[in-house]
Amino acid sequence: MSLHTLTIKELRNKLTAKEISPKDIVESLVKRIDSVDGKIKGYLRVNAKDAFAQAEKADISKPLGGIPIAIKDNIAVSDEGCTCSSKLLENYVSPYDATVIRKLKEAGAVLLGRTNLDEFAMGSSTENSAFGRTHNPWNLDCIPGGSSGGSAAVVAADEAIAALGTDTGGSIRQPAALCGCVGLKPTYGRVSRYGAVAFASSLDQIGPFTKTVEDSALVMNVISGYDQMENTSRPVDVPDFTKSLNAGIKGLRIGIPKEYFIDGMDKEVQTAVKKAIDWYAANGAEIIDVSLPNTEHAISVYYIVATAEASANLARFDGVRYGRRSPDGTDSINSYSKTREQGFGSEVKRRIILGTYVLSSGYYDAYYNRAQKVRQLLRRDFTEAFKKCDVILTPTSPTAAFKAGEKSDPLSMYLADIFTIAVNLAEVCGISIPCGFTSTNLPIGLQLIGSHFDEPRLLLAAHGYEQGHDWFKKKPSL
Amino acid sequence: MQYEAVIGLEVHAQVKTNTKMFCGCKNEYGGEQNTHVCPVCLGLPGALPTPNVEAIRQTILTGLMLDCRIAEVCKFDRKNYFYPDQSKNYQITQFDMPLCIGGGVVLDKYAFPKEVQKEAYAAEGKKIRLNRIHLEEDVAKSFHFDSESGIDFNRCGTPLMEIVSEADMRTPEEAFAYLTTLKRILNYGNVSDADMEKGQMRCDVNISVRPVGQEKFGTKCELKNLNTISGARRALAYEIQRQIEVVSKGGTITQETRRWDDATGQTYVMRSKENAHDYRYFPDPDLLPVRTDKGLKIEAEAKMPELPHKKKDRYINELQLSEYQAEVLAADKALADYFELAVSGTKHGPAIANYLINEFLATEPDTANILIPAKHFAQLADLVANGKINSKQAKEVLVDMLSSHEEPVKIVEKKGLAQVTDLGALETFCDEAIAANPKSVADYKSGKLGAINALKGFVMKKTKGQANPALIDEILQKKL
Amino acid sequence: MAYVAGLSRIDLSKEEEALFQSQLGKVLEYAQELQKVDVSSVPDTPIDPNLPTNVLREDSLRDSLTAREALLNAPKQANNLFIMPKIVE
Structure with a gap:
């Protein structure tokens, strides 16, 4: 039996029925990784020996007991590397666990390996990795999306049962869409950011990649909750996210924002999403027109706010306490400048410089301050919209996966994030689920957006659609 | 300009x-x-x-x-x-x-x-x-x-x-x-x-x-x-x-x-x-x-202390300290706390302030960690107030106390200062000693100065050892 | 560009400088559209009214790292100090 193809739910049933042991799952996955990751390159490191040791000790009475999970390489795991796909952190070893890692360990999960990303999570294609690009399992010439491209690819290619990623402007949902798996960005404050290497603090969230919506709920049950180590995590009750999954979509009010069905959207994506709307309508959901007028400003706001925060967040990478220090520095100042020149890739430098610029003397009001105000307007749009509907439906990405190297201009790459970015700016939750395939057999993602801390209804809506279709059962041929 | x-x-x-x-x-x-x-x-x-x-x-x-x-x-x-x-x-x-x-x-x-x-x-x-x-x-x-x-x-x-x-x-x-x-x-x-x-x-x-x-x-x-x-x-x-x-x-x-x-x-x-x-x-x-x-x-309001100028005013108005005394004590929170501990339950504010400022501060103490129990200062002031010792002797006790950390009453005892006010009694004992030991008096007068010890011993016995030997010596020499 | 790169403590080659200049110029030009947005309805307070307040930590000790753990990743160290090229203003 190919255990690596199963879901958390299926494996947990087999584990508790004592049909299999955690070691069997690790063995199946390690074989799978051996046979396909040479093509996908989703993993930066797999520690099979350690995974077997963890499996040996795994307590299957725990909620994720014996389930192997892959971790994006920008989340701290004690005694492991955390490269952020940057040369600068190539040899760094974390002395502590991120809160989500502590929770996964306590829940009995097996940490299988570390996945590739755009350096410091800056990118939408996983091409900006100092350790090589990751390939889309559906078409190896295509990018898997990003920045959590490695996590999306290994779940889609059955190299992991589930994975964690981080999402600042779509970094979970967009690769999930492009690789054909389920990716959830929780409400800001739902999951502790402690231990996730910060890109943009007011936007970052950790979330799961899974094969099904139900699995997403199972992982969320473990990683959610207030954390006293994280000031912006919210003391909100964590429900059992699996409870409401089957409540049914009948009567669910689904908002369709007219601004999200833009010109230039890929026709096949448009058709797939329209079909999804029709399906919801046909199955008893109420389709409601809503308006999110400030969405058109989302990209401008995002690239000002996110880069400003990043310029400060990434200042700590100076080669003093950790990191690869340039040998060319002769004093503290040029040691910094050369360490950062040699350690960071182009996209990271570009964003730090942009962020520094928008905060610098004389420009703060015109850029940063103004962007924050427009962000407030955007947030109001969502508040207004959620008065009329329960969830909002949009495409996840305007196109399916594109060819590697195709988008060399940063602005055109940034524009591809249009549908996901507003969700982070408004701090609400969003999920991407498969909703079809292009004529060239590339997955298309459907994005559902829920109000603040309304993951239960978001998951219900996603689960309803997923179970009404076969998309999630389709596997790439590798 | x-x-x-x-x-x-x-x-x-x-x-x-x-x-x-x-x-x-x-x-x-x-x-x-x-x-x-x-x-x-x-x-x-x-x-x-x-x-x-x-x-x-x-x-x-x-x-x-x-x-x-x-x-x-x-x-x-x-x-x-x-x-x-x-x-x-x-x-x-x-x-x-x-x-x-x-x-x-x-x-x-x-x-x-x-x-x-x-x-x-x-x-x-x-x-x-x-x-x-x-x-x-x-x-x-x-x-x-x-x-x-x-x-x-x-x-x-x-x-x-x-x-x-x-x-x-x-x-x-x-x-x-x-x-x-x-x-x-x-x-x-x-x-x-x-x-x-x-x-x-x-x-x-x-x-x-x-x-x-x-x-x-x-x-x-x-x-x-x-x-x-x-x-x-x-x-x-x-x-x-x-x-x-x-x-x-x-x-x-x-x-x-x-x-x-x-x-x-x-x-x-x-x-x-x-x-x-x-x-x-x-x-x-x-x-x-x-x-x-x-x-x-x-x-935060609950932790609001009495501020230095308020404390100073209180020391002047309620504890009868001089402006200078009040200022010096209030300037150092730790010292002021110590002062208040010493002065509590007594009426000796000015005296204790005086001990602290004139003698104690001269020893350059770490005012945050004072090893002498505060009540010693109160006791010293009591001894003076009750006429047990005079102020000159109080200074002697204070100097000893600052180095030995002993209780003032013990120091007074040790130094035999408590008897001092009873000079009359001592003189009577000395007269008795001279009357009862004519031989020793004669020896002393003939130049055997050591003979005075017998007389001293007599007085010590009479006072059950509580007398100040130096003082007896002084009185006897005068009388002889 | 040289000024901002200096503030960011990133040395740039001449080519990179020119490339970034044109790329970021385009991004900033795009972001100019924000100037046209009417934000008069947003209160001019630096504090976001949506944020919760007073999520504070009690003043009690938590475990620190040992010096060995702290210095584990140090590029250079001596006598339990992080060592770096001479600090200049």
Whole structure:
């Protein structure tokens, strides 16, 4: 039996029925990784020996007991590397666990390996990795999306049962869409950011990649909750996210924002999403027109706010306490400048410089301050919209996966994030689920957006659609 | 032309707490290098700050003591600049919404340098207005070697408050009095030990000069590296003179940061205005705003101490201390606490104050850790008040007590001082001894001086050993 | 560009400088559209009213790292200090 193809739910049933042991799952996955990751390159490191040791000790009475999970390489795991796909952190070893890692360990999960990303999570294609690009399992010439491209690819290619990623402007949902798996960005404050290497603090969230919506709920049950180590995590009750999954979509009010069905959207994506709307309508959901007028400003706001925060967040990478220090520095100042020149890739430098610029003397009001105000307007749009509907439906990405190297201009790459970015700016939750395939057999993602801390209804809506279709059962041929 | 100086101070004071500002590491002076550190204060990838409620309370209390308005809501900001003593290359501080706004420090006469306390301006009770007090994190300690530097992050991230005055001071002596008064108040609230020599209180100075009568400020310079209160006074005196010389010769002052060198007694240019920093302040997205009106202010108010000038007034009015005594005791919170312990339940305020000020302080005690039980001072004053010993003898007992830490009654016993008031009785015993030992009297008189011991022994027996041998000796010799 | 790169403490080659200049110029030009947005309805307070307040930590000790753990990743160290090229202003 190919255990690596199963879901958390299926494996947990087999584990508790004592049909299999955690070691069997690790063995199946390690074989799978051996046979396909040479093509996908989703993993930066797999520690099979350690995974077997963890499996040996795994307590299957725990909620994720014996389930192997892959971790994006920008989340701290004690005694492991955390490269952020940057040369600068190539040899760094974390002395502590991120809160989500502590929770996964306590829940009995097996940490299988570390996945590739755009350096410091800056990118939408996983091409900006100092350790090589990751390939889309559906078409190896295509990018898997990003920045959590490695996590999306290994779940889609059955190299992991589930994975964690981080999402600042779509970094979970967009690769999930492009690789054909389920990716959830929780409400800001739902999951502790402690231990996730910060890109943009007011936007970052950790979330799961899974094969099904139900699995997403199972992982969320473990990683959610207030954390006293994280000031912006919210003391909100964590429900059992699996409870409401089957409540049914009948009567669910689904908002369709007219601004999200833009010109230039890929026709096949448009058709797939329209079909999804029709399906919801046909199955008893109420389709409601809503308006999110400030969405058109989302990209401008995002690239000002996110880069400003990043310029400060990434200042700590100076080669003093950790990191690869340039040998060319002769004093503290040029040691910094050369360490950062040699350690960071182009996209990271570009964003730090942009962020520094928008905060610098004389420009703060015109850029940063103004962007924050427009962000407030955007947030109001969502508040207004959620008065009329329960969830909002949009495409996840305007196109399916594109060819590697195709988008060399940063602005055109940034524009591809249009549908996901507003969700982070408004701090609400969003999920991407498969909703079809292009004529060239590339997955298309459907994005559902829920109000603040309304993951239960978001998951219900996603689960309803997923179970009404076969998309999630389709596997790439590798 | 006559010139006057315009002086404003930025004082950084370390806030007393158990833990650092944004993590649970110990907030302690010293400690083995790089042992009070964690992922947060080392700025490791992924680590995030959480604000220490006690540091916020302590800063609010400082604001209350200094008559500030406490902001209903405040926030933390990032101040961006690269420097190796910061682990994140930004400092978490408060930019445009500080915790405390306005306020002031009233200069006390006795806070001025001793030699100017008699001057009229010292007695004015001038108020130096404050601009603000904000809370931030301290930086690490660096050590400089030949071609390299070393960094210890133990201090990095400890809470620090910055107290910014208006440019209300006009002389180095006022600055001296301001720092002295401020330190005293911080000690009173137990919010900071504020010892400049230990770096617990640091100060930067903004200073300019202008012709007397001119309203417009002159071009200011910033002075750094002022490590003692008297050093700050010296630095200001030098810098005022320097600026006056430049201006009176028709020159212009360049806006710059200057470093004081206490050894040479001069200031030197550190950097000019052109190299000013562009700090790119913005609200720290890792930290939520703080509201003081949800209990924090009330909690701080509960810790409000009796302030130095109130204490001084009480000592004068209720304990009948002289103004000088009241000032000296109130100047040192620890000493004042000790005094109050000693004086409680007695009516000996002035006497005990006298012992403490004239004898005890001369021993240069660590007033925060006094080993002599306070009740000893009360007992000593009792002995005098009850006529057991006279004041001259009290001094003798006091000197002994300060070194032996013994109880005054024991010292009186040890020294046989208790009998002294009974001179009449001693004389009677001596007369009896002379009458009862004619042989010894005769021997003594014939030159055998040792014979007096027999007489002394007689008296000692009569007094059951409680008499002072030296005193008996004195009386006998007189009588013989 | 040189000024901002300096503030960011990143050395840039001449080519990179020119490339970034044009790329970021385009991004900033795009972001100019924000100037046209009417934000008069947003209160001019630096504090976001949506944020919760007073999530504070009690002043109690948590475990620190040992000096060995703290210095584990140090590019250079001596006598339990992080060592780096000489600090200049």
